[in-house]
Amino acid sequence: MTDSELLSTLALQSAPNLGDSTAKKLIRHFGSAEAIFSTKKESLLKIDGIGKIKLQGLFDADRFRLAESELKFIQKNGINIHYYQDLDYPEKLKHCNDGPILLFSKGNIDLNKKRILSIVGTRKITSAGTIFCEKLIEDLAILDPVIISGFAYGVDITAHKAALKNGLQTIGCLAHGFDQIYPKTHAKYRAALEENGGFYTDFWSSNNFDRNNFLKRNRIIAGLSEATVVIESAAKGGSLVTADIANSYDREVFAVPGRPTDLQSSGCLNLIKSQNAHVLTSAADLVYILNWDVQNNSAAVQKQLFIELEAQEQLVYDFLQDAGRQQLDHIALNCKMPTYKAAGILLEMELKGAIRPLPGKLFEVI
Template identity: 30%
Template sequence: MGDDERLSLLKLSLVEGLGPIRVRALLERFGSARGVLTASRDALRSVPGIGPKVAKAIVHHDSEERAQSLLARMSKLGIRMLIEGDREFPDPLAQLPDCPGLMTIRGTIEPADRFAVAIVGSRRATAYGRRMAETLARELASRGLTIVSGLARGIDGVAHRAALDVGGRTIAVLASGLANIYPPEHVELAQAIIERGALLSEAPIDGAPIGQLFPQRNRIISGLSLAIVVVEAAARSGALSTARHALDQNREVLAVPGRVGDPMSEGPNLLLKQGAGLVMGVQDVLDALGPVDLANEQTTATSAVVEAPPGLNGNETKLWESLGQEGMELELLLERTELRASEASVSLLMLEMRGLVRRFAGNRYARVIG
């Protein structure tokens, strides 16, 4: 993406009343941010979700000077734009219907960060909750998984610190802007995360952590992750909002059980009652993720030379032979087999029913041998 288009996208982000879904609809209709900014009011209003007030705001945008000033300040603070299509942009987020087309970032996103687990929970964590979050984050990070959370007090902060303590990577997704770290007592933690991961935000760089931004932030936390683990949460909490997003995004939802009657255990216990995966230790999380060679940061491994089971049709044989025991994402599997998604889905289902293939978090599949 050229500098002019990046600047135009930044200008578009400064228009009041535009969220990620509306921005995506506009970009699909006009082809570019510059195209959106130069469109007529009538053309803008033809896009679903764009009313007269927003159309007028786009037509009369006066954000050139603001955008240039903002870019200069971002550069001084070490904040970069992260735009869908950038090499560093996380692939899992790009698949979301409400993909955050423009975020800001401090730190780096690495290929290994696609192997991520979110650990979320209450700001008013108990000693038990802190201990479980710390244990899970330390053991997962030491195995090469990136820990994702929201930099909040309580469980979030414990998870980030535990990952850093073992030299692991961690990503914090903020509801506030990256020039306005919240909570303020986590400024030093945020700096440590920058050095071993990344801070991400969809909010303006000076944005305050207002309530409506937290649910939006939560979809990014779950979207970055293969699975989310809810450690402690009240029955109505942000952690459960993240769990709902995870379900919508086809991510694994896991929960640590708590004491019956404890308000901080109501959330995870409710999730468990509804079918979430039970987490009593790190192996439960690893089992839910499926077989991936995390230590070597590999998404796939060379398939073992094993003869296909008898009785498979052509598509089933092609899929089985392309899969290894370590797991492969559906998108890559389709690319390797050159099958249509509809064909592959039917054949994979038949293979699952025969116990020859198993499906894991993140829409990955692996052979079952023996």
């Protein structure tokens, strides 16, 4: 993209009433942002769906001056610019009609051929919600997903921290420009995220910080990923907006059920009752619904995702994994346990689907 086209696109993005969907419509019609500003307003008004209100402010005298000022800020602070038609623009976001025409990023983001999961929820996360979020990400870590969230209090920062702990790439979607960080207490995590993922935003440094920014930001959280998980939510909240947006994009939505009497479970339960979300009780639910292929991974990966083994069951499993099919007596001897105990453990493992019996008192892992 030429500098003049970039300035024109920035100017187009900053028009107060235009919106990304209409901006894309105009670019498709005229071929470029530059061509739009070279066209008389009367000609623009002849396009179906383009009215005076949408064009209000587009041709203001200071439109390009503001764009030039923002471009200087971008260049000075090492911010990356992603145009919605370019190859480096997130692929899944390209399929969202209201995705930003320009997306800004910082960090080391790599979404190429990655499983991408958005995790959202209440800012007032409970201890049970924290435990579930951390366990979910820990169990999924072996599949190397990218974890998307909003860098806010509660579920958001819990998901980011769990991703970092498990060596996963994680991306925070901001409701403001790169001239600040919100909340300020999370500034200490900024460097870690930029090292192991980064940040996306479509807001400028000159944009006023506003509560409505969070609702606008949520479309990026939902649009970047193939599925959105709501960990906890009250009956109303921004995470439910994200879930609605994800559904409108025809993406999968998951909600963690909780006790009907818990305030922070009501939003999730409503999503499930209205059939706007799948029930999520473990990583296995998510992997199954999304059809994430684990068949080419090792059997150990599959067991980690789908089956929880007790310590002695894991001992037997590891032995059979290394040695192949073995007789009961040989298993008991090598695992240093009585034959009767080994037989009981093997039965439990068979019921869990971890092993199968064969003729001749042989057993093997599935």
